[in-house]
C-alpha cells in the first residue's frame with residue numbers, strides 16, 4: 489500500500505487502495521472514452537497510465553486507437569488481455585517509444601506529494617511525441633466537502649472524514665456500495681491552482697494548451 493492510503497472490502501486491492509472487483513463491476517466508460525476520442529486524431533497511439541482493469545482501454549481500442557496500458561497493480565493488469573499491458577509505477581516507466589497521446593486520468597495528477605507529481609509529469613513528457621498531447625484528468629479546482637453522497641444507477645459513493653493536511657492537501661474516505669457490497673478507500677489528494685499546475689508542467693517540459701471541459705477537470709498539455 490502507498491503511504492497514508494488503503495482500501496477495504498471484497499477482493500484484492502491495488503497499492504493505491506483501488507479495489508479490483510469494484511472497477512470490474514463499474515466497468516462502463518461513462519463517456520470518458522468519447523471525451524478522449526473527440527480530443528485526439530483517429531487511429532492514435534495512446535499510452536494509458538494507471539489503466540486499472542481497462543475500463544477506458546477497451547472502448548478506446550474499439551474506437552480504433554492503439555493503446556499501451558500501464559499500471560503498477562498486477563491484479564488490475566491481469567484483466568487486460570486485448571492489448572500490450574505493462575506493469576510499472578508511472579514514475580519509473582521509461583519506454584524507448586513515444587506516443588501521439590499520453591493519457592493520465594482518474595485524478596492521479598492530484599497526488600499530494602509535489603515531487604511525486606513532478607515525476608508523473610516527467611513520465612508523461614518523456615513518452616509524448618513532439619506535437620502530441622498529454623491528457624490529464626484532475627479534480628475540479630476547489631476544496632472537498634463532506635459528508636457528501638453521490639448516487640447514480642446502482643452505485644452510491646459517500647465521502648466522509650475529510651481532513652485538511654499541511655500544504656493544501658486533503659485526506660478523505662470514499663465508501664462505495666453496489667448491490668449491497670461495500671468498499672472503502674482512504675485517499676490523500678491535493679487540488680492544484682492553475683499557476684501551480686502550469687509551473688510543474690513547465691518544469692517537466694510541458695505547457696497547458698487547453699481545457700477540454702468547462703469545469704477544467706480535463707487538461708491538454710503539449711511539449712514546449
Ligand SMILES: C[S@@+](CC[C@H](N)C(=O)[O-])C[C@H]1O[C@@H](n2cnc3c(N)ncnc32)[C@H](O)[C@@H]1O
Pocket residue numbers: 502503504506511537538539540541542543544558559560561564576577578579593594596
Ligand atoms: C482509480 S483506478 C482508475 C483506473 C482507470 N484509469 C479507470 O478510469 O477506470 C487508479 C489506477 O491507477 C493505478 N495507479 C495509481 N497510482 C499509480 C502509480 N503511481 N503508478 C502506476 N499505477 C498507479 C492503480 O493501481 C489503479 O489501477
